[in-house]
Amino acid sequence: MKKLLYDLTMLNAIPANERRVRKYFETYAQGKATLSYDNIGSVIATKIGDPNGPRIMVAGHMDEIGFIVSEITKEGYVKFIPAGGWWGHVVLGQQFQITTKDDKSIPCVTGSKPPHILKEDEKVKVVDLKDMYVDLGVASKEAVEALGVKIGDMITPYIESRDLNDPKYLLAKALDNRIGVALALEVLDNLQHESHPNVYYGVGTVQEEVGVRGAATSAYKVNPDIGIALDVTIAHDFPGGTKETELGKGPCLMIYDSSMVGHVGLREYTINLCEELGIPYQLSYLRQGGTDAGKIHLTQTGCPSIAICLASRYIHSHTSIIHADDYENAVRLVTELLKRLDRKTVDDITYR
Secondary structure, eight states: HHHHHHHHHHOOOOOTOOOHHHHHHHHHBBBTTTEEHHHHHHOOOOOOOOTTSSEEEEEEEEEOOEEEEEOOOOOSSSEEEEEEEOOOOGTTEEEEEOOOOTOOEEEEEEEEGGGGGGOOOHSOOOOOOGGOOOEOOOHHHHHHTTTTOOTTTTEEEOOOEEOOOSSSEEEEEESSHHHHHEEEEEEEHHTSSSOOEEEEEEEEEEOOGGGGGHHHHHHHHHHHHHEEEEEEEEOOOSTOOOOOSTTTTTOOEEETTTTTEEOHHHHHHHHHHHHHHHOEEEEOSSOOOOOHHHHHHHHSTTOOEEEEEEEEESSSSSOOEEHHHHHHHHEEEEEEEHHHHOOOHHHHTTTT
């Protein structure tokens, strides 16, 4: 479990530049499923249980937040534009890497003024992303270009994925949303040894962080009867937090976010299954933000959908933390759903 997740988080893949994760997905799924694609880069692993059964789409987006090189100054600094949602406070003074077109990784750091020279009003403001830059440790535009860096290259956080002091606490970049990709692949593994009365579509979607785009195109291709988005949600167990969702308390069933009100019938079915099997779970909501389910549930004539998420501390930063028990319980929950979602059950959920 950890190797799969850490392998995925160490890959670099911002929106529209997911090919490294897609290649890993393809290699992992080879021989276990039939692979197909939409036309903007999402990958679909199809595993047939009952060819006449319902179509179950389980999606995790492959992209992570990052930046795109927008300018190289004559002094050798690199300006950027965001690809996904960043808060300026977590960007300054951090290590990043630029990935060139030939897959060369260029280390760099976001520059910031020392506190000694900040004006009083600057000390209380969040620095605007448009005023930031990365420092490659070279002295000219020509030196940057000699490294192979070009306008349009992606910039991603640099951090080593690792266990923390309790090895069930896992630290990495890009847990949003390599978690979803890893979960979809682990469920595919489980279905090699389990019968399932449906057709499983494990999907690595693209461009979620800039508008949930690949979920729309891949869902149109699959035309699912049930949609399950796998993602992260906010862990509220930090000092001063509300503890609405906590690490180690089970996967979170999203009841509401800004893109979808979770399907009540599917949610209640999932809750009942958790209680039957003794799988811990939490209920979650987001006032802002959404998941792939926001587009999946609107596919063609509509598709009952739910987001099953892992509580994660410090999302949309270099250093997110999840709990291994939540991951294992999410794998088990989704696998058990696939073992039970036959045509009658799906019809009962849909037309309750």
